[in-house]
Amino acid sequence: MKKKNKVKLIVSLSVIASLSLGIFGFIYFSYLHHYYGKDVTYNWKESNQFELESLPVVKKEKNQEFKILNLADIQLGDIENFFNMNRAKKEIDYLVNLTKPDLITLTGDQTWFNENRYSLLNIVSWMESYKIPWAPIFGNHDFGNPGHIAVATPTYICDKYENTKYSLFKRGPTNIDSLGNYVIRILEDEKTYSLLYMVDSGVNEKINDQQISYFNWISKGVKQAEGSLPESFAFMHKPLPEYIDAYYSYQKHESGSEAQGEIYHYYYLGGSEQNGFFDFAKSINIKNIVAGHQHGNCFSIKYEDTWLTSSLKTGEFGGTIDNEKVYLNGATLFKLSNHQVQIENIFVQKGQF
Ligand SMILES: [Fe+2]
Structure with missing residues (x-):
């Protein structure tokens, strides 16, 4: 074989080998390389017997302030954020040590993109290291980006969140189209001080009728057991459409509208499709709704007697807004005392870690 032909053959074989490797790698990482957890079936129906003791509990000392630190959109990816994982951890360590939350x-x-297992395991181990109860919900990226299945699948993530000492996460019914719906009781003196409705608006990006029925069943059960419903919270990923009304109502100085803390609006408002969740929330005495997802918005505005909070984004990615004119980063703190809630943003500066 002539030398020229030999070179051509080697080049062609190298190209074919690289392409095959690339295609195999893509298929492997996109579709084959997955971790699955326990496949639990919990079929919930309205006629099921409710047991108050089935709800996860966190205790509040009588007449003491109870602090909830909300971390939004940490968005760690095993590849995308490999080199700044440590930075994210330092920021979260700082926020936790500064605020000393009870929850x-x-x-x-918490993670994004398809390579999410290492990121997930990191976040779980960081949270456990604080020895403070913690409670995650799902966003639109935790199970991978749209159209893909992440390496750590929903059942695997549920297992990791459940099988820990300090997490309050509890997999919800498996027949209502989203796994991460649960309710936490803050208990003071053996009575519910507040309920935290942890709403999975995650991968489906909306709250459906079944979720509302499930939460309604729980609130009815609590009311039956204790005689009343306390002022409560809902935590979700995507903000409700009422966030739009709340923001403009405040801008127009409409009566009843007020704000706590800073107001930043650099991203579109609202986001989640919903099914009357705001009216439902008001009917079960939810007074605070907390959402993430938006990165470029941060505010707490009272609307129709309910505080709507767009929580400050935690961790570096997506913190720079409007061509670096503003860097929105940190976490949002809720201080509960005497049935009042004080809301504060804890800002982190660019380059601080
Ligand atoms: Fe999101």
């Missing part, structure tokens, strides 16, 4: 909530998009 840490995570309003979804």
